Amino acid sequence: MIEFKLNGEFIPLIQLLKATGLVYTGGEAQIVVTEGEVKYNGEVDYRKRLKVKKGDVVEFRSKKIIVI
Template structure:
């Protein structure tokens, strides 16, 4: 599990995937979200600009990111 500290109130899903090192580019992150490869708090979510906040869990290709 990766713990990711968010600066501010939230981070958009695409930026989180890139900042956590789970994808190389924003384009790759957009495609992953579009094809349902990302789980947000246990549910597949297709929103690219989803506001991920402290306490949320994001799972991508077997890696979980806990936002703190």
């Protein structure tokens, strides 16, 4: 489990995946989101510009990110 401390109101999903080191580039992040590999609060989400906020949980390749 990864705890990500959010500075500000939200972080775009693609930036979150890069900031936590789960993907190397924004392009890679866009691909995994559009292919349905990312879950947002328990549901597969295909939105690249999704605004992730405190309390949200993102899952990707058996890694769980909790935004605090």
